[in-house]
Amino acid sequence: MLDGLKMEASLQHSTQNPASLIGSSGKERAVCEGCDRVILDRFLLRVNDSFWHEQCVQCAGCREPLTTTCYYRDKKLYCKHDYEK
Ligand SMILES: [Zn+2]
Numbered sequence: 001m002l003d004g005l006k007m008e009a010s011l012q013h014s015t016q017n018p019a020s021l022i023g024s025s026g027k028e029r030a031v032c033e034g035c036d037r038v039i040l041d042r043f044l045l046r047v048n049d050s051f052w053h054e055q056c057v058q059c060a061g062c063r064e065p066l067t068t069t070c071y072y073r074d075k076k077l078y079c080k081h082d083y084e085k
């Protein structure tokens with residue numbers, strides 16, 4: 001993954017068991033990109049190839065929760081306003 005990657009990503013809400021998204025071994029767990037903790041919740045968000053707790057999906061600049069669209073840069077999520085700063 002390139003550093004400084006800039007992209008617009010759409011959030012995909014999922015109610016699936018995170019483990020089933022990763023593989024069938026049951027050993028791998030989805031780890032939240034935001035807080036580096038394993039996601040045990042039933043609800044998670046998928047941004048490109050990374051997974052997030054629903055509550056961790058917030059703008060790194062203004063801490064606003066992001067619900068539909070986010071902007072991804074340096075492994076952080078931003079709202080449109082902060083992304084364009
Ligand atoms: Zn998290």
Ligand SMILES: [Zn+2]
Pocket residue numbers: 059060061062063064078079080081082083
């Ligand atoms: Zn923001």
